[in-house]
Amino acid sequence: MPVKHQASFRDAAGYVFIKNQSLYRQINVSYLNHYEALINSGLYDELIAENLLIPHLEVENINADAYKTIKPEFIPFISYPYEWCFDQLKEAALNTLSIVQMSLKKGMILKDASAYNIQFHNNKAILIDTLSFEMYEQGQPWVAYRQFCQHFLSPLLLMCRVDESLVKLLFSNIDGIPLEVTAKILPFHERFKFPSLLHIFMHAKSIAKNKHKTMAEIEAMPKTKFNILHLISHLQSTIEGLKINRKKSQWSQYYLNSTDEAYLSEKEALVRGYLDKLGKQNIIWDAGGNNGAFSRLFASYGSTIICTDTDRNCLAENVSLNKKNQIKNIFPIFCDLANPSPALGLMNREHESFLMRMNADVTFAFALVHHLRITNQISFEGIAELFASSTKYLIIEWVGADDDKCAFLLGNNKLMSANYNETNFKDALEKYFIIHAKSALKCGLRTLYFCEKNNELK
Numbered sequence: 508m509p510v511k512h513q514a515s516f517r518d519a520a521g522y523v524f525i526k527n528q529s530l531y532r533q534i535n536v537s538y539l540n541h542y543e544a545l546i547n548s549g550l551y552d553e554l555i556a557e558n559l560l561i562p563h564l565e566v567e568n569i570n571a572d573a574y575k576t577i578k579p580e581f582i583p584f585i586s587y588p589y590e591w592c593f594d595q596l597k598e599a600a601l602n603t604l605s606i607v608q609m610s611l612k613k614g615m616i617l618k619d620a621s622a623y624n625i626q627f628h629n630n631k632a633i634l635i636d637t638l639s640f641e642m643y644e645q646g647q648p649w650v651a652y653r654q655f656c657q658h659f660l661s662p663l664l665l666m667c668r669v670d671e672s673l674v675k676l677l678f679s680n681i682d683g684i685p686l687e688v689t690a691k692i693l694p695f696h697e698r699f700k701f702p703s704l705l706h707i708f709m710h711a712k713s714i715a716k717n718k719h720k721t722m723a724e725i726e727a728m729p730k731t732k733f734n735i736l737h738l739i740s741h742l743q744s745t746i747e748g749l750k751i752n753r754k755k756s757q758w759s760q761y762y763l764n765s766t767d768e769a770y771l772s773e774k775e776a777l778v779r780g781y782l783d784k785l786g787k788q789n790i791i792w793d794a795g796g797n798n799g800a801f802s803r804l805f806a807s808y809g810s811t812i813i814c815t816d817t818d819r820n821c822l823a824e825n826v827s828l829n830k831k832n833q834i835k836n837i838f839p840i841f842c843d844l845a846n847p848s849p850a851l852g853l854m855n856r857e858h859e860s861f862l863m864r865m866n867a868d869v870t871f872a873f874a875l876v877h878h879l880r881i882t883n884q885i886s887f888e889g890i891a892e893l894f895a896s897s898t899k900y901l902i903i904e905w906v907g908a909d910d911d912k913c914a915f916l917l918g919n920n921k922l923m924s925a926n927y928n929e930t931n932f933k934d935a936l937e938k939y940f941i942i943h944a945k946s947a948l949k950c951g952l953r954t955l956y957f958c959e960k961n962n963e964l965k
Contacts, residue, residue, distance in 0.1 A: 509569055513856035514623075520638040526569060532637060534575040541615075541641045542575065548613040550640070559606050561628065561635045577637065580628075583790060583811040584865075587858055588622040588658070589677040590840040590848055592822040593666045593751050596674065599625040599632040600659035604743045606634055607649070611736065616643040620655035622683070623858075630835040649735050653714065656706055657683025660746065664703065667749045668693055671819045681852055686711035702745040753820055770949045774873070774904075775804055777946050781902055781957045782808045788868035792898060794844065795875040799825035802837045805871075813865070815842035844875075844893065845883035862897055870898035874953075876932065877906040881916040881923055887935035895939035895960055903936070905929055905954040929954065 512530070515523040520538035524531055534542055545551050554560035563577040570576070588596055603620055610616050617639050624636040649655075661684035665673040669692060676684050690698075690711045697703045782805060791809035793802045798821045802814040814837055816822055825839035842848065847861040872894065879885045885893075894901050906913045908927050917924050933956075936942065940958035947954055 513854075514852065514858065516853070518636075518638055524570075530579065530581070531566070531569065532563070532577050532579060533570055533573045534577065534638065535572070536574040538638060539574050542638075544613075544615060544642050545637075545640045548615065550610060550613040550615055553609060553613075554606065554634075557605075557609075558629070558631050559602055559609070559634060560637070561626075561633055563637060579635065579637070582626050582628050582635065584813055584838060585626060585859075586838070586840050586864075587677075587848065588625075588662070589674050590842065590861070591674070592819050592826060592839070592841065593663065593671055593674075594823050594826050595627065595632070595839075596622070596659065596663055596666070597746060597749065600655075600663060600746050601743065602632045603634070603655065603659065604739055604746070607739050608736070608743075610640060611643060611739075614643055615640050616649065616735075617651055620651035620658060622658040622677075627838055630829055630833075630837070647735075649738060652738065653686075653710070654683060655742070656686060656710060660706055660742070661686060661689040663746060663749055664697075664707065665689060665692060667751055668697060671751060678849075678851065681857070686714060702741070702748075706742065706745065751823075753823060767949065770953075774948055774955060775801075777948075777955050778805065778871070778902060781900075781944070782869070785869065785900060790867045790869075792865060792867035792870040794842075794870055794872045794894075795878070796825070796839075796871070796873075797821050799828060799837055799839060801871060801873060803828070803832070803834060806834055806837055809869070810836060812837045813867070814839045815844075817841065817843045844879060845885060862893075865897040867898040869900045869902065870894055872901065872903040874904055874906060874912070876903065877910075877913040877916055877927075880927060881913070881920070887932045888938060891935045891939045899960050901940060901956075901958040901960070903956050903958065904948075905932055905956065907952045907954075910949070910952040 509524045509526045509531075512523040512525060519535065520541070521532055521534045524533060551560065555562050561579045561582070563579045566576050566578050568576045588599070591599070599622060603617070603625065607617050618641040619636075619639055624634055624639060625632050626635050627633070662674045662677060665676070665684070673692070676688070680688075686707055690708050693703065693707065698708050778801075787807075788809050789811065791805065791812045793799070793812060793814040796802050796814035796816055797818070799814045802812045802825075806812055814825060816825075816839070819841065822839045822841060825837070829837050829839070842861055850856065850860040850863065851858040876890060879890050880887060894903070907929065908914065908917060908924060917927065933942070936956065936958060939961060941961050942956055942958050944957040945954055
């Protein structure tokens with residue numbers, strides 16, 4: 508039987524459902540005119556040509572009450588805005604505005620502007636909600652203006668003017684960061700910049716002034732002349748002008764500062780050998796992948812490479828390098844393995860946790876174990892269990908206590924030093940994985956393990 512997707516309940520025009528492990532979108536009769544306008548106006552074809560809207564096929568109706576049923580092109584990994592770096596959220600915002608501009612030329616508009624309607628597919632931000640469009644009545648305001656500001660402009664301004672980590676406010680504000688909250692956090696001098704004054708401070712004041720008015724009172728208010736194209740254009744120029752002045756972080760220089768070319772070459776050769784045995788995989792997870800150096804080395808081995816890291820400078824550099832080299836199958840996202848994205852939304856089912864979404868065929872965990880064990884104080888068994896919950900094959904690197912980078916983390920922690928050894932690590936690993944191969948690296952200071960999840964263990 509078809510199963511309605513747990514996140515698809517907000518739109519009366521239709522909903523997403525799953526049948527036989529395939530995803531479909533039902534279009535209800537109430538959306539008939541808008542869908543026909545989308546298709547017949549040529550807007551759908553133009554958006555597809557620009558890679559701004561997910562393509563779909565019309566299929567035979569599965570549910571009796573459907574007007575139409577469509578099957579969107581498959582997206583292998585769903586991510587959320589709080590997992591993106593500034594550059595990704597900025598691209599998503601600008602592409603949303605481009606879609607609005609193209610829609611207006613065809614007599615249509617986006618009725619909502621949720622950042623959750625955007626996904627990254629083939630290295631580009633793309634709209635996945637085909638039912639977001641509606642016919643536009645000339646002279647009417649953009650009903651999604653507030654939502655756009657809360658989902659895109661608020662977090663972008665906070666990331667740019669205060670701190671990039673403030674995008675995590677979307678954790679606790681699933682409908683976007685409220686404008687009054689953004690106005691309180693932004694520096695005082697920001698209110699003297701016209702874009703922020705208009706779209707955040709005055710916008711927030713207007714919302715507060717009218718929040719207790721009834722719909723009849725709002726409709727009775729004097730109407731002002733409204734040019735929606737000017738609004739979209741101003742939002743566009745505002746967001747295009749936002750830039751983060753990035754400073755080189757410790758980890759963004761990791762591979763540039765590494766002079767042990769023999770170690771890197773040896774590790775690359777070993778990993779290639781393991782991957783050659785497995786053949787091409789659907790999903791490869793490069794956990795703690797830094798700027799994606801190894802993701803790019805092994806990109807041909809996976810249909811999709813999910814490269815996670817906690818350093819937003821590394822993520823931004825990864826995004827930039829993939830764009831520059833026209834690599835379409837590497838997707839960088841933020842993930843703190845000690846505190847991965849939780850399940851959020853209605854009954855904690857609307858947005859799945861990171862570990863629920865991650866179902867990798869192969870996972871890389873290079874130079875990561877010592878950080879998880881020493882810095883984050885996760886037990887070896889906890890590390891092994893974490894990866895066993897998310898992958899079939901694991902290529903994981905042990906970094907010994909005498910390695911200079913590990914010794915720096917251990918410092919004078921005598922209790923940790925006493926328990927931090929390869930025997931304990933290997934014993935924990937074997938509780939969840941079958942070890943097929945292990946190879947010494949860097950004169951024995953590091954070891955690469957090639958493992959397969961042991962499905963017989965509970």
